[in-house]
Amino acid sequence: MISPTPPAILIRDLHYAYPPPLHGGAPVSVLRGVNLAIGTGEFVAVLGRVGAGKSTLCMALNGLVPHATGGIFRGAVTVLGRNTKAHAIADLAQSAGLVFQDPEMQLTQMRVEDELAFGPENLGVPSGEIEERVTWALDAVGLAGYRDRSPLHLSGGEKQRVAIAAMLAMRPQVLALDEPTANLDPAGKAAIFNLLARLARERQITIVLATQELERVARYVQRVVVLHDGVIALDDTPATVFAQAPLLREWGIGAPQLAELASLLTKQTDRTYRFLRMGEAYAQLRGELKSMAEPGGFADHLAPSPVPQISMSGQSESNSRPQLAFEQVSFNYPDGTAALRDVSLAVAAGEFIALLGANGSGKTTFAKHLNGLLKPTRGCVRVNSRDTRLARVAELARMVGYVFQNPDHQIFAATVEEEIAFGLRLQGLSQAEMAERVNWALAAFALTLSHDLPPALLGWGQRRQVAMAAVLATRPQALVLDEPTGGLDARSRDALMAAVTTFNRSGGTVILITHNMRLVAEYASRAVVMAGGQVVFDAAPRALFERREILVRAKLAAPAVVRLSQRLAPFGLKAGILSCAEFAAAWQRLAEPQGGVDGC
Amino acid sequence: MGAEFDVYVRRNTWLYALDPRVKLALVAEAILFTFLWTSVWAALAVAAACLLLLWLAQVPAGRIAAFLRGIVPLLLMVLVLTALFAGGSGPVLVSIGPLRVTVDGVMQGLLLAARLLALGLAFFFWLSTTDQAAMVRGFVALRMPYTWGLTLALALRYLPILAGLFEQVREAQQARGLDLRQKRFFERLSAYRPVLIALLISALRNSERLGWALEARALGTHGIRRSVFRPLHLRRTDLWALAALGGLLVAGVALRVL
Numbered sequence: 001m002i003s004p005t006p007p008a009i010l011i012r013d014l015h016y017a018y019p020p021p022l023h024g025g026a027p028v029s030v031l032r033g034v035n036l037a038i039g040t041g042e043f044v045a046v047l048g049r050v051g052a053g054k055s056t057l058c059m060a061l062n063g064l065v066p067h068a069t070g071g072i073f074r075g076a077v078t079v080l081g082r083n084t085k086a087h088a089i090a091d092l093a094q095s096a097g098l099v100f101q102d103p104e105m106q107l108t109q110m111r112v113e114d115e116l117a118f119g120p121e122n123l124g125v126p127s128g129e130i131e132e133r134v135t136w137a138l139d140a141v142g143l144a145g146y147r148d149r150s151p152l153h154l155s156g157g158e159k160q161r162v163a164i165a166a167m168l169a170m171r172p173q174v175l176a177l178d179e180p181t182a183n184l185d186p187a188g189k190a191a192i193f194n195l196l197a198r199l200a201r202e203r204q205i206t207i208v209l210a211t212q213e214l215e216r217v218a219r220y221v222q223r224v225v226v227l228h229d230g231v232i233a234l235d236d237t238p239a240t241v242f243a244q245a246p247l248l249r250e251w252g253i254g255a256p257q258l259a260e261l262a263s264l265l266t267k268q269t270d271r272t273y274r275f276l277r278m279g280e281a282y283a284q285l286r287g288e289l290k291s292m293a294e295p296g297g298f299a300d301h302l303a304p305s306p307v308p309q310i311s312m313s314g315q316s317e318s319n320s321r322p323q324l325a326f327e328q329v330s331f332n333y334p335d336g337t338a339a340l341r342d343v344s345l346a347v348a349a350g351e352f353i354a355l356l357g358a359n360g361s362g363k364t365t366f367a368k369h370l371n372g373l374l375k376p377t378r379g380c381v382r383v384n385s386r387d388t389r390l391a392r393v394a395e396l397a398r399m400v401g402y403v404f405q406n407p408d409h410q411i412f413a414a415t416v417e418e419e420i421a422f423g424l425r426l427q428g429l430s431q432a433e434m435a436e437r438v439n440w441a442l443a444a445f446a447l448t449l450s451h452d453l454p455p456a457l458l459g460w461g462q463r464r465q466v467a468m469a470a471v472l473a474t475r476p477q478a479l480v481l482d483e484p485t486g487g488l489d490a491r492s493r494d495a496l497m498a499a500v501t502t503f504n505r506s507g508g509t510v511i512l513i514t515h516n517m518r519l520v521a522e523y524a525s526r527a528v529v530m531a532g533g534q535v536v537f538d539a540a541p542r543a544l545f546e547r548r549e550i551l552v553r554a555k556l557a558a559p560a561v562v563r564l565s566q567r568l569a570p571f572g573l574k575a576g577i578l579s580c581a582e583f584a585a586a587w588q589r590l591a592e593p594q595g596g597v598d599g600c
Numbered sequence: 601m602g603a604e605f606d607v608y609v610r611r612n613t614w615l616y617a618l619d620p621r622v623k624l625a626l627v628a629e630a631i632l633f634t635f636l637w638t639s640v641w642a643a644l645a646v647a648a649a650c651l652l653l654l655w656l657a658q659v660p661a662g663r664i665a666a667f668l669r670g671i672v673p674l675l676l677m678v679l680v681l682t683a684l685f686a687g688g689s690g691p692v693l694v695s696i697g698p699l700r701v702t703v704d705g706v707m708q709g710l711l712l713a714a715r716l717l718a719l720g721l722a723f724f725f726w727l728s729t730t731d732q733a734a735m736v737r738g739f740v741a742l743r744m745p746y747t748w749g750l751t752l753a754l755a756l757r758y759l760p761i762l763a764g765l766f767e768q769v770r771e772a773q774q775a776r777g778l779d780l781r782q783k784r785f786f787e788r789l790s791a792y793r794p795v796l797i798a799l800l801i802s803a804l805r806n807s808e809r810l811g812w813a814l815e816a817r818a819l820g821t822h823g824i825r826r827s828v829f830r831p832l833h834l835r836r837t838d839l840w841a842l843a844a845l846g847g848l849l850v851a852g853v854a855l856r857v858l
Binding site: 059062064068088089090091093094097098100102104105106107108109110111113114117118119120121122123124125126127130131134152166167170368371373392393394397398401402404406408409410411412413422423426427456470471474 | 608731732733753754756757760761765768769771772773774775776777778779781793794795797798801802805806809810811812813814815816817818819820821822824825826827828829830831
């Protein structure tokens with residue numbers, strides 16, 4: 001799709017390969033003939049699997065690729081009429097700004113206003129004008145009152161807005177962003193997407209956003225570009241691109257939940273469903289439900305179904321002794337912050353718990369009590385009846401595995417194999433037992449081919465898998481996962497969750513810390529919501545989605561399909577639907593009361 | 601986490617507003633006065649003056665107390681070791697085997713400890729009242745190349761982040777069953793190997809990103825003279841402070857020489 005105005009960005013037949021990661025290896029080909037034209041003021045999302053070349057494309061816009069990365073570069077990238085290969089990165093900074101995933105590594109100053117002034121200073125902008133630019137850029141990102149603050153003490157979302165403002169202060173006409181929301185909570189993500197849409201609309205800044213946030217892309221973005229196999233495989237409006245949900249799923253990218261629902265309903269009925277947004281889906285499906293309910297309609301026997309009775313007491317009422325128990329636990333950090341207040345909770349073996357809450361609500365503090373990384377200030381935490389205050393972390397680690405948000409915090413070994421064997425060696429297992437478990441883990445996570453590579457050189461998705469494999473190989477009884485799916489594409493996420501499900505089905509307890517409510521709906525059997533260091537809700541996810549006040553308090557939103565089914569319930573749709581598959585099955589039953597549902 | 605490395609506290613007092621060069625001159629003069637006299641009292645007087653300045657600058661008492669708590673063990677160690685090993689003449693206070701603690705040795709220990717305290721407080725005053733950007737501007741105004749100043753500033757900026765990273769890496773390795781509570785030094789050192797390697801890999805990865813981020817912010821643009829957002833100008837308060845420092849310097853040197 002070529003814009004009518006002269007393009008701000010023009011990419012012609014771009015081929016790019018990174019230098020070989022290991023001496024004597026082959027270059028890693030990423031882009032294989034990309035052609036793209038983007039007009040001034042467009043807001044474009046670049047989608048693709050982890051490792052598809054999204055970051056590379058962003059970095060090609062300000063010349064980091066190939067000037068800083070080296071490698072083999074063919075074709076041409078022109079930004080505002082300047083060929084990026086012919087200009088130095090610093091010289092391109094006025095044309096194209098680039099914002100990275102981790103705000104920590106792009107903020108260089110101790111004060112917000114100095115951060116914003118840094119770029120213009122480097123460009124030799126006179127001091128009076130820098131003042132104007134700083135004021136303008138802070139205003140543009142909605143941080144006017146933050147001039148004097150230290151970036152160290154801002155939230156993740158605020159830091160990312162400062163990073164965007166720091167780019168805007170150099171007055172670029174093009175802004176590329178490489179997964180800027182991957183590490184943010186829902187409030188932070190929403191703030192960034194709102195800001196980007198506004199910058200494109202009101203200030204005519206061309207935005208190129210590499211992301212995995214499909215739901216938000218559907219809501220905010222004008223144009224979607226899909227990178228697959230090194231080329232632009234799809235390029236159109238979100239509605240048209242996401243209408244190809246089956247293809248996107250096949251490519252491992254996935255689609256927003258309502259687009260997936262539309263494709264599922266189309267597949268199993270003789271009608272065509274095409275919707276992407278809540279309003280469209282509601283309008284189309286409500287109309288059909290009404291016609292079904294009319295006398296002579298094909299579902300006139302149906303009355304609105306009652307809301308299923310839901311236990312509000314969670315699933316911890318097992319008679320057996322709990323595997324993990326919090327008994328009136330309070331925890332204060334050394335600076336006096338009360339992170340947990342009088343928390344009592346019992347977890348039976350084999351439960352799948354989603355631990356939810358806004359940032360700073362105490363989730364991670366709670367989880368770190370499970371393997372003794374933190375010990376309660378008051379009260380007692382028991383793991384298999386053992387008081388964690390009396391046990392060493394190393395001892396508790398055998399019972400409770402912990403997969404951290406960032407795999408790079410644990411990866412250190414020279415090969416993937418050694419990385420996985422590390423925890424097993426600490427347990428003092430025999431060579432034969434170790435070899436057997438390492439092979440199992442390599443196979444389970446499709447890492448066999450990479451077994452002798454340095455894990456630090458693998459891509460992000462694979463590093464995540466190595467970290468996970470290393471923990472699961474130790475065969476813990478319970479597993480804590482802290483935001484395991486951030487920045488992962490649909491296929492990597494499904495693979496990871498499949499491994500977690502297998503672990504759970506074989507009797508392992510899972511505690512999943514996440515902001516992704518779709519995972520909660522589809523996988524968890526119990527949702528524990530924290531706010532202000534306390535447990536404010538503890539029951540099945542289905543019950544949570546009925547409690548608006550809890551969702552609002554914890555800054556959570558039910559998945560799109562859940563909200564849609566809630567809105568359609570008064571018209572006869574079954575209540576308590578959690579996933580696309582459940583929705584499609586309920587719809588099928590309405591349409592063909594006697595028919596069965598084929599596998600979904 | 602790790603924010604304790606961030607010494608600077610923003611306050612709106614005239615001492616904060618002083619030109620960074622003037623504050624640097626103050627630190628230099630404090631160092632000079634500490635060594636001008638070979639006297640515990642002189643060093644203690646400088647330390648007291650620094651404490652007075654910290655109080656006038658309204659640096660929170662908790663911060664000052666935390667700094668003192670941190671430095672006291674070091675001072676005690678200096679005092680004890682010097683007293684034990686400096687030897688020296690004068691009456692023997694205590695004999696422990698071959699070691700003799702003399703009055704001279706103790707006085708020397710006290711002098712070293714007092715000077716260390718004075719120096720520590722002078723630098724603490726400087727770090728608490730001068731933000732990173734002002735520090736760099738100060739150095740650059742004193743003809744230090746900008747990249748040196750920036751490197752120093754980045755080091756200060758990333759110290760807390762590195763400390764936080766170390767903490768996260770340590771927790772991640774402990775969560776895998778790594779026992780870091782070994783009794784013997786070398787065992788503990790080898791136990792920390794996975795932590796240090798993972799930290800190094802992460803730090804290298806981060807430094808590559810940081811390099812990219814700096815380039816993306818037009819650092820090192822060819823043919824352009826870097827401008828300054830808030831150029832330094834000596835104001836009236838700065839001139840008065842400089843005059844006072846100069847007077848004090850002349851008086852001090854005269855007192856010493858005469």
